[in-house]
Amino acid sequence: MTDFFAAxxxxxxxxxxxxxxxxxxxxxxxxxVELDTATKLFCGCANQFGSEPNTNVCPTCLGLPxxxxxxxxxxxxxxxTLGRALGCxxxxxxxxxxxxxxxxxxxDFQTTQYDQPTNSDGQMVLNDxxxxxxxxxxxEEDTGKSxxxxxxxxxxxxxxxxxxxxxxxxxxxxxxxRPDLRTIDHAKAYVEELRGILLATGVSDARMEEGSMRVxxxxxxxxxxxxxxxxxxxxxxxxSVRSLGRAIEFEAxxxxxxxxxxxxxxxxxxxxxxxxxxxxxxxxxxxxDDYRYFQEPDLVPLEPSIExxxxxxxxxxxxxxARRAALADATGAEAATIGILVExxxxxxxxSAITDGADPEKVVTRLVNDLAVDDWSKxxxxxxxxxxxxxxxxxxxxxxxxxxxxxxxxxxxDPATHAAERGFEAMDTGELASLVDQLIADHPxxxxxxxxxDDGDRKKMQGFFTGQIMKATQGQADGKAVxxxxxxxx
Amino acid sequence: xxxxxxxxxxxxxxxxxxDVLEEHLARISAxxxxxHAFNLVTTEAARAQAESVDAAVAAGDDPGPLxxxxxxxxxxxxxxxxxxxxxxxxxxxxxxxxxxxxxNRLRDAGAVAVGKTNLDEFAMGSSTENSAFGxxxxxxxxxxxxxxxxxxxxxxxxxEFAPLAIGSDTGGSIRQPAAFCGVVGMKPTxxxxxxxxxxxxxxxxxxxxxxxxxxxxxxxxxxxxxxxDPLDSxxxxxxxxxxxxSLDRGVDGLRVGIVRELxxxxxxxxxxxxxxxxxxxxxxxxxxxxxxxxxEVSVPSSTLGLSAYYLVAPAEASSNLARYDGVRYGLRVxxxxxxxxxxxxxxxxxxxxxxxxxxxGTYALSAGYYDAFYGKALKVRTMMMREFAAAYERVDxxxxxxxxxxxxxxxxxxxxxxxxxxxxxxxxPSNLTGHPAISVPFGVxxxxxxxxxxxxxxxxxxDLTFQVGAVLEAAGGAR
Numbered sequence: 001m002t003d004f005f006a007a008x009x010x011x012x013x014x015x016x017x018x019x020x021x022x023x024x025x026x027x028x029x030x031x032x033v034e035l036d037t038a039t040k041l042f043c044g045c046a047n048q049f050g051s052e053p054n055t056n057v058c059p060t061c062l063g064l065p066x067x068x069x070x071x072x073x074x075x076x077x078x079x080x081t082l083g084r085a086l087g088c089x090x091x092x093x094x095x096x097x098x099x100x101x102x103x104x105x106x107x108d109f110q111t112t113q114y115d116q117p118t119n120s121d122g123q124m125v126l127n128d129x130x131x132x133x134x135x136x137x138x139x140e141e142d143t144g145k146s147x148x149x150x151x152x153x154x155x156x157x158x159x160x161x162x163x164x165x166x167x168x169x170x171x172x173x174x175x176x177x178r179p180d181l182r183t184i185d186h187a188k189a190y191v192e193e194l195r196g197i198l199l200a201t202g203v204s205d206a207r208m209e210e211g212s213m214r215v216x217x218x219x220x221x222x223x224x225x226x227x228x229x230x231x232x233x234x235x236x237x238x239x240s241v242r243s244l245g246r247a248i249e250f251e252a253x254x255x256x257x258x259x260x261x262x263x264x265x266x267x268x269x270x271x272x273x274x275x276x277x278x279x280x281x282x283x284x285x286x287x288x289d290d291y292r293y294f295q296e297p298d299l300v301p302l303e304p305s306i307e308x309x310x311x312x313x314x315x316x317x318x319x320x321x322a323r324r325a326a327l328a329d330a331t332g333a334e335a336a337t338i339g340i341l342v343e344x345x346x347x348x349x350x351x352s353a354i355t356d357g358a359d360p361e362k363v364v365t366r367l368v369n370d371l372a373v374d375d376w377s378k379x380x381x382x383x384x385x386x387x388x389x390x391x392x393x394x395x396x397x398x399x400x401x402x403x404x405x406x407x408x409x410x411x412x413x414d415p416a417t418h419a420a421e422r423g424f425e426a427m428d429t430g431e432l433a434s435l436v437d438q439l440i441a442d443h444p445x446x447x448x449x450x451x452x453x454d455d456g457d458r459k460k461m462q463g464f465f466t467g468q469i470m471k472a473t474q475g476q477a478d479g480k481a482v483x484x485x486x487x488x489x490x
Numbered sequence: 491x492x493x494x495x496x497x498x499x500x501x502x503x504x505x506x507x508x509d510v511l512e513e514h515l516a517r518i519s520a521x522x523x524x525x526h527a528f529n530l531v532t533t534e535a536a537r538a539q540a541e542s543v544d545a546a547v548a549a550g551d552d553p554g555p556l557x558x559x560x561x562x563x564x565x566x567x568x569x570x571x572x573x574x575x576x577x578x579x580x581x582x583x584x585x586x587x588x589x590x591x592x593x594n595r596l597r598d599a600g601a602v603a604v605g606k607t608n609l610d611e612f613a614m615g616s617s618t619e620n621s622a623f624g625x626x627x628x629x630x631x632x633x634x635x636x637x638x639x640x641x642x643x644x645x646x647x648x649x650e651f652a653p654l655a656i657g658s659d660t661g662g663s664i665r666q667p668a669a670f671c672g673v674v675g676m677k678p679t680x681x682x683x684x685x686x687x688x689x690x691x692x693x694x695x696x697x698x699x700x701x702x703x704x705x706x707x708x709x710x711x712x713x714x715x716x717x718x719d720p721l722d723s724x725x726x727x728x729x730x731x732x733x734x735x736s737l738d739r740g741v742d743g744l745r746v747g748i749v750r751e752l753x754x755x756x757x758x759x760x761x762x763x764x765x766x767x768x769x770x771x772x773x774x775x776x777x778x779x780x781x782x783x784x785x786e787v788s789v790p791s792s793t794l795g796l797s798a799y800y801l802v803a804p805a806e807a808s809s810n811l812a813r814y815d816g817v818r819y820g821l822r823v824x825x826x827x828x829x830x831x832x833x834x835x836x837x838x839x840x841x842x843x844x845x846x847x848x849x850x851g852t853y854a855l856s857a858g859y860y861d862a863f864y865g866k867a868l869k870v871r872t873m874m875m876r877e878f879a880a881a882y883e884r885v886d887x888x889x890x891x892x893x894x895x896x897x898x899x900x901x902x903x904x905x906x907x908x909x910x911x912x913x914x915x916x917x918x919p920s921n922l923t924g925h926p927a928i929s930v931p932f933g934v935x936x937x938x939x940x941x942x943x944x945x946x947x948x949x950x951x952x953d954l955t956f957q958v959g960a961v962l963e964a965a966g967g968a969r
Binding site for chain 2: 059062063064065066067068069070071097099101103106107108109155156158161163290292293294297298299300
């Protein structure tokens with residue numbers, strides 16, 4: 001046991017096997033995110049998804065002879081912001097060349113960072129408190145995009161290939177986690193959490209389907225309790241969080257089968273095949289690349305001042321983990337609910353409304369349940385707080401509150417005005433009671449079924465009477481008050 | 491007539507730029523078939539530029555300090571819509587869509603580019619014999635090489651095809667051919683002149699600089715091309731040299747050091763010929779006579795420069811030249827797969843020396859060899875910077891020969907790369923340190939061919955190299 005704990009790095013440590021038959025899953029994730037800059041990393045071309053092929057290009061991002069890169073300062077700021085959001089140290093860093101031949105890479109080297117990355121040694125805290133170490137988050141340029149025509153879509157058996165260089169030179173940050181993940185759920189949660197951080201900081205739009213966030217998973221397995229790290233495979237081409245889970249599950253089982261049969265996996269890159277639900281071999285280790293990294297001589301080192309890093313920290317927006325903590329503190333709601341609200345970005349509204357005096361529980365209920373509202377931007381915190389207050393005071397029924405919320409979302413304004421416009425007025429309890437008496441008198445059969453019938457009858461008849469009252473009051477009656485009155489009189 | 495005098499007469503309206511151009515074009519057509527200084531003479535573009543200079547003069551507009559001066563461009567400077575070959579087959583058919591920063595600056599200054607000059611392929615060589623289009627001959631003796639890699643630029647100035655030429659210097663490629671052709675050539679401080687549009691050989695060493703028949707012309711050209719360019723991240727932000735203004739300052743009281751290891755002194759590199767050493771000592775004596783104080787200075791690591799250079803430069807080149815893969819531009823040799831097409835194109839497109847250096851550099855950077863080769867070369871580079879910095883605590887400038895010998899016969903050294911490489915032993919240190927250096931003709935060797943003497947200064951001491959160069963020129967520059 002002590003050995004096992006010693007082998008774990010910064011991550012938390014599960015206390016039981018996470019795979020069948022005593023096997024343990026080991027996952028590290030490498031996530032590439034495209035920074036949401038206006039222009040590319042080394043030139044003034046637009047950083048834009050979906051343009052006509054080869055329209056956002058210039059001598060520099062096409063790597064034409066004689067062209068030179070100029071570092072995009074905004075990209076560096078964004079990378080440092082992300083680094084700080086991940087709790088990393090921001091370092092003096094240098095760009096390096098990673099040399100290999102590929103047609104969609106205009107210079108046949110990628111300008112990236114190697115032994116001196118901008119960000120290193122951070123960690124991410126997942127929703128349930130699990131900690132994942134971040135090894136580094138470095139700046140690099142994206143490649144172009146190849147489309148291989150013919151064969152099975154791979155360059156090796158293509159008849160011809162088309163290359164779009166619009167993406168070449170788009171700024172990326174690659175976030176490399178330590179191999180701290182032990183479950184598929186945590187791997188998925190890591191990606192969700194990272195996405196939340198990217199959105200909160202405005203660093204990337206983090207769209208996996210558009211490729212602005214790309215996840216590669218390093219997967220291996222070991223017998224639970226052993227401290228070793230066995231041969232890993234890098235899984236590429238995972239296009240959604242769901243696929244990530246499926247790919248890891250498949251790959252882990254493949255490894256278990258190999259080990260169980262006295263065989264072992266090759267260290268290699270494998271591609272996730274979404275349709276077939278399996279990984280297949282990419283490059284094998286026989287032609288493992290030697291990238292011949294060396295310092296990029298066309299760019300100068302990045303030397304952020306302490307003041308610059310402090311300015312980034314000062315301007316850091318609240319991050320999902322802190323926002324969850326604040327919301328949990330204010331509402332006492334359960335972690336899953338808190339997670340949903342923060343992910344939807346409704347925590348600020350909730351906290352303001354609570355500060356304005358709204359009942360925390362009702363705030364959470366309204367926000368979690370009112371899925372009909374897509375756009376909360378016109379709902380101000382004071383208006384939302386007032387709405388909750390009206391509902392709590394019985395001035396509005398749940399149904400009415402929902403309708404008024406719809407009005408607020410559509411038009412803004414305050415809830416009292418919308419309620420008045422709709423003719424929603426709180427019913428006097430005495431008025432409601434006399435209405436109930438009248439209904440009982442008008443429907444003696446139904447009343448006797450309510451008072452003497454079995455549970456089913458009682459339920460049916462409660463619905464009947466409530467419906468009648470709502471009809472008579474045009475929905476203004478408070479359903480709870482009606483139920484109370486019916487119970488009292490039976 | 492010097493470039494400065496030509497520009498003055500054009501600016502004054504005494505001579506038309508078109509007239510000046512035609513005179514030079516006539517010389518080119520009379521003699522360049524033999525010399526082969528040019529890969530391409532851009533007659534029509536030159537006439538258009540000359541006409542626009544004349545129009546500016548006629549309109550009373552300022553046509554620029556180099557108005558109407560014909561200019562030769564080394565064929566590794568990008569010129570919009572005009573073939574730029576690096577004297578390599580690999581760039582067959584490629585037309586740059588943009589002009590190099592220096593090309594723009596010289597055009598804005600009124601200079602008239604007459605053509606693209608021959609070079610060792612991708613600037614790799616010391617004789618211009620590594621050109622895919624055949625060698626350039628030394629105008630002073632056509633059985634001899636003009637030096638390299640900027641042999642075409644040096645020859646075009648020596649043959650009076652153009653009073654000014656642009657070269658690039660990675661290990662001596664401006665200074666050595668200047669010495670061989672009896673002209674002035676200068677390598678600025680790294681970052682003084684923008685590299686934007688210079689087709690890279692070794693990015694941390696490459697620097698663009700001027701060729702001229704005399705120091706003042708070279709200074710005038712340097713003043714035009716130097717200065718910050720936001721398109722080159724290694725360009726120095728606040729450096730505004732004024733070499734022309736420093737020419738008449740003399741050397742009275744200046745401290746001059748002669749580098750023992752590069753001038754035939756104790757522990758010197760081998761292969762320096764006696765006549766070259768003699769001229770260098772005479773140059774030092776001339777400076778002393780002009781009021782400088784002189785001492786011998788030791789820079790022990792300078793003898794390691796050649797070895798370090800032949801790891802650093804090929805390493806960077808192996809990466810810089812990767813892009814010539816047949817995919818986007820230049821030569822493509824069709825083959826069944828992309829990888830085979832890459833190989834076939836590069837095999838057909840690159841010459842032997844370029845291939846040799848790509849292999850050297852690839853090896854030097856390879857896993858398992860990096861520390862022993864590339865890493866060690868970087869250490870030598872750092873050590874050399876420290877030693878030169880220490881030397882400049884004692885003296886203001888350093889003197890060495892530019893090249894070990896005078897111009898050697900064509901074909902003499904092509905069979906053995908090492909005998910070719912040692913040509914750069916005296917010039918390489920300035921590239922590794924990033925310091926400025928100038929080569930000024932100073933007398934002739936036993937064979938009657940010019941000898942170049944090199945003046946080295948610390949970083950940003952560019953003006954000083956011209957200042958001292960002007961004194962040497964006055965003292966005995968006659969060739």
